[in-house]
Amino acid sequence: MDSKFQPQLVEEKLYQEWEEKGLISVNKGKPFTILMPPPNANASLHAGHGMYSVEDIMIRYKRLRGYASLWIPGTDHAGFETQFVFEKHLAKQGKSRFDFNRQTLYENIHSFVKENSGLIYNQFKKLGFLADWNRSVFTLDEHVLKTVLETFTKMEKEGYVYKDEYIVNYCTHDGTSLSELETVHVERKDPLYYLKYGPFVLATVRPETKFGDTAVAVHPKDKRYKKWVGQEVEVEGLLGKFKIKVIADEMVDMKFGTGVVKITPAHDPNDFEAGKRHGLEVKKIINIDGRLNELAGPYAGLKVKQARVKVIEDLQKKGLIKKIDSNYIHSVTVCYKCGRDLEPTIIPNWFIKVKDLKKPVIEAVKKEKIKFFPKRFKKQILQWLEVMHDWPISRQIAWGIRIPVWYLINGNESKIWLSFIDHEGKFKMGTIQQYLDKGYNLDEIKKGLQQITVPIYKQEQVKYLISVDEPKDSQNWIQETDTFDTWFSSGQWPLVTLKKEEYKIRFPTDVMGTLSDILPFWVSRMIMFSLYAKKEIPFKNVYLWSKVVDSKGQKMSKSKGNVINPIDLVNKYGADAFRASLIFGTSPGGNVPLAEEKVIGMRNFTNKIWNIGRFIYMNKNPNDKTQMTNKIQSSNDKIIKQLRKEFEEERKKYIKSMDGYRFSQALGLVYEFIWHRFADYYIEQLKDEVINGNIEARKTLEEIYLGNLKMLHPFIPFVTEAVWKVFKGEEKSILNESL
RNA sequence: GGUCGCGUAGCUCAGUUGGCUAGAGCGUUUCAUUGACAUUGAAAAGGUCACAGGUUCAAGUCCUGUCGCGACCACCA
16 A cells, blocks of 8 residues: 555546446445436536535435435526527627527527537546436436426416416517516616606606506595596697696505606506506506617617617606616616616416415425425525516527417418518518418428517417327427526426336435525425426435535636536545535535635545554554564453443434435534544554454454445545455455445 | 524634533643653643513423524525
């Protein structure tokens, strides 16, 4: 044995051996199953993935405890996320999604993902993860598509799906609507304009939306304006005079501004609700490209921000601005991905009715059929479930699972809006009718199709059918271009990862480990889908691990320049040291700082483990001069007894901690024992005996040392395996042992 | 505004149902060693466990309040 443990020399070899000898999975024993949270298929390893170690710890621990551990990996197509990354690449080439038809865009993203996928698995192997790589599932695999589409059609049949023109947060830059969970609120200072509005003065930060106003609202108890309520008032505006209704609604805060609010149902969520209450017209004046439309007269074509400037300029010229409060601070809803202002707008969207679906989820959580670690997340998910409302699942993104809805073209040519790239490569946008009139044929339109929009018409809806397969008379139909929100498919992860026969024995699975950030997006949806489709919870325990931050507790980000590449640390100090540094002295559900100093500390620990082994091993074959003996001094006899006793206590505590998911505690326990009790005290006490050839002393040390190796193996698999082989022979593996 | 959490050594953090003479990693100081390991060992300095009350034989741990910090949710015309 070398005087130092050199992970660089052994780790890769050991992992290869585990793979070659079929030690990755076991069949014997009671089932223990973990489904790996699928990383984005095009992702490469970042520090946060290091926390997957927690699952490897569980897998290895349970295995040593005699379970048939199974860890199924996979990757996620991650719709919006991936398309976002891809579009950034496009932007570098001076291109955008508008330059491609849908099919081409999809294929390009597909090959982009393919190029980059698989990388992360090699990096996971470097970390020692014992997942069953052959069973990897990709969220666009055929069987996944089948399940996801089946779930959708089943839900539709049972009345859980509806289409609605609802106000959604739309990112005009990324070209998709987002769920409320995907929005971020930021505080910002914006000018608050006081506009003259007929007999009123009202305050607004969005004067450019005034073309979409369909009412003015005051508080029902506001005496100042009582006489106007229910009347129509005449207002002088930029497009001339118009009449507008005055309504009374509790939503108005009498104390804010002048107590008068303009109502723009198409472009403000509150106004949209107010509009519903009062039966107001919804007048959409901003298109999804973020520009004002023809209803804004001369302002048509301007982007929202440009329009605002121009509108204010013109209002000022007309003397319609009373004052401007330039110190107004309010919160603005922005895109979680690109940070730009989101445009609340009306888009036809597919929704999942959640009210009945979430009931059994709440019940299961309340009854602790699913347990959360740490416990406090039980409350958090319950709180979130209570406020959860209908889930908009449409994303105007090419990269994803296309919603299996087909619209009837015949008779609806002027009701179906779309954009496409024509045979000259030009971008076109309008209704089907418009382009048929211009001499395009349907095939060309379909071939270059980018996106279709089918609004909801009061008089006569466009007929659609829900079908996974293309309708027989396909020329009469056109498929919805919206794709499912990624969480709609990843939410069904537990339904697509196991083999049919495994659902009997491995379902519900044992543990779902993930970051608390996606508790509402993912964990709650998985529970919901599973209870819906299988009438069974998908997993018994949820373990929320920590977010990996830098050594000062700061979130890692490229802009801050504090991103740590875990592979560098692994190459330098070994996977064991890296893994242990994320576990040792930490607690779940919060932040865990990743500091090189700590990795070094843990590297020292792995080296200590190695050298303890080295000492014991060296004395296995003492030189000729020593006489082997079984006799032991009585004082040392006591020490050995004490050692055994202490070890037994350690072991008990360890098992208790591990079974209670207190991994940090378990590792801390063994660390303390093996280093500061076993090595510093017991070995020192028995050293002379051992060197002088006392068999019992040496044997005791070896036995207890090996026992500790097994306890440490889940945390630091490589060094423990390496030493195990030294003691037991190259062909042996600690993975076959039991704890 | 609502909910949850946190405030423990210079830094980053552990501390399960109350029993601590309060710990770890890194850092600091002193000493030791060609002997399993300097990626080491022995020792030391450093804390009124945010503050104020309360419950208890006993409180870092439970309760109430105050201050500070963070996360999430809701809302802001």
